[in-house]
Amino acid sequence: MQTLEMNVNGSDVRVEIHPDETLAQVLRDRLGLIGTKIACGEGECGACTVLLDGVAVTSCITPAMKAQGRRVMTIEGLSEDTELHVIQQAFVDSTASQCGYCTPGFIMATKALLDANPNPTREDIMRGISGNLCRCTGYYQIVDAVALAAKRLAEEGRK
Amino acid sequence: MWEEYLFANSVEHALELLARYEGQAQLIAGGTDLVLQSQRGQCPATVMVDITRIPGLxxxxxxxxxxxxxxxVTHAQIAASALIRDKAPILAMACSQVGGPQTRNAGTLVGNVVNAQPAADGATALFVLDAELEVATQEGRRWEPIAHVYRGVGICTINACREMVTAVRFKPLANACGCSYQRLARRKALTLPTLVVAVALEMLGDTIKAARIAIGPVAPTPYRATDAEAYLVGKKAEEAVFAEAGQLAAAKARPRDSLIRGSSEYRTAMVGVLVRRALGEAAQECHRRG
Structure with a gap:
């Protein structure tokens, strides 16, 4: 066992883990943050996307030890209390979720995209979410949701 | 699987840890390939030595x-680098096509080389650039040409349980050089390529001065289409010449039949097509730059 100390969603945590555990396993099984989904388990679908020091990574193939001393943000860290984050609300309003399993990953990829590029074109959006797969709906509503989130965040910024 | 996960704080420290564990320890960078190989039992090492916190790399x-x-340096960094886009655009083009954004954020170019998979975007571009790798051992450092370190599918002569690649280097492409990166895959993202063709072309007016063509993964390692390159020198840049070069390049392809990547016959034919397209695009780029 090894000790992993990291900051998850603003709180410092210290947890004993096996050195070969992935970040997704630690978040879900040891910290109970089950919003992060494991779907393919091979870094191919993006459902497990979290931000590591602000950068989107697939947590299912990220060794948990890589988070040592670093900041992790999961879908749980996005909303405040019971209030949905602007991106989450945009996904709801755009009907961008069907079974919902891929949604947390899409939302975290969107967060990374909009942090880096607050005013993306539709092409930028498609490229930004190209690391995430949805097997229910296709991507039309999802791209709409990201565009809507960008628009609302810009309006919020102007207030 | 792993019993220990360690962070090296210098190249010397990394090499010292590898020596101490006598083959049981292996270097890890992004881990995008290594974690999966390890989970599948394809990596016998039980101690991981993480190099991503060593200053200066x-x-x-x-x-x-x-x-x-x-x-x-990750694929994402290279794809976004103004220096690479200007002086070695072929590498930026290749790195921007790897996996999806998440994979590019974690996976490194050097890891791509050391892993030695034939379906490697970044490494194929490095063949065009005649890149060299700096290999550090406890005895000292040496530079190795990229073509020397590929020995077969997944086999790199550099042993990540004993030595460490610290950097890649190459000469910048000439200013007037035109590049094209052609990638055939089943989807536009998150998929390994069926075929890639990377071309850098130099022209004098309408005449081809020099051509570099690297192709993967249609043989155990990426390779340079040297016959096609030699044929092109001094020729006029036109469709018939590009098509003939494509045929010469395809003659060297040895793809296997693959349910995932397509039949050998199809992929061999496509080598000719993509080389022809790449040369046409690179020639246009030369005119635009020149």
């Missing part, structure tokens, strides 16, 4: 006539 810089890329 995350830089892309121009020095002494070479462009140097440190061992921690």
């Amino acid at each position: 995350n830089r892309i810089e121009e020095r002494d006539g070479f462009i140097l890329i440190g061992a921690q």
Whole structure:
């Protein structure tokens, strides 16, 4: 066992883990943050996307030890209390979720995209979410949701 | 699987840890390939030595006539680098096609080389650039040409349980050089390529001065289409010439039949097609730049 100390969603945590555990396993099984989904388990679908020091990574193939001393943000860290984050609300309003399993990953990829590029074109959006797969709906509503989130965040910024 | 996960704080420290564990320890950078290989039992090492916190290995810089890329540099960094886009656009094009954004954020170019998979975008571009790798051992450091370190599918002559690649270097492409990266895959993202063709072309007016063509994964390692390259020198840049070069390049392809990547016959035919397209695009780029 090894000790992993990291900051998850603003709180410092210290947890004993096996050195070969992935970040997704630690978040879900040891910290109970089950919003992060494991779907393919091979870094191919993006459902497990979290931000590591602000950068989107697939947590299912990220060794948990890589988070040592670093900041992790999961879908749980996005909303405040019971209030949905602007991106989450945009996904709801755009009907961008069907079974919902891929949604947390899409939302975290969107967060990374909009942090880096607050005013993306539709092409930028498609490229930004190209690391995430949805097997229910296709991507039309999802791209709409990201565009809507960008628009609302810009309006919020102007207030 | 792993019993210990360690962070090296210098190249010397990393090599010392590898020596101490006598083959049981292996270097890890992004881990995008290694974690899966390990989970599948394809990596016997039980101690991971993480190199991503060693100071000084995350830089892309121009020095002494070479462009140097440190061992921690990710595909995302290269794709976004103004220096690479200007002086070695073929590499930026290749790195921007790897996996999806998440994979590019974690996976490194050096890891791509050491892993030696034939379906490697970044490494194929490095064949065009005649890149060299700096290999550090406890005895000292040496530079190795990329073509020397590929020995077969997944076999790199550099042993990550004993030695460490600290950087890649190559000469910048000439200013007037036109590049094209052609990638055939089943989807536009998140998929390994069925075929890639990377071309850098130099022209004088309408005449081809030099051509470099690297192709993968249609043989155990990426390779340079040297017959096609030699044929092109001094020829006029036109469709019939590009098509003939495509045929010469395809003659060297040895793809296997694959349910995932397509039949050998199809992929061999496509080598000719993509080389022809790449040369046409690179020639246009030459005119645009020139």
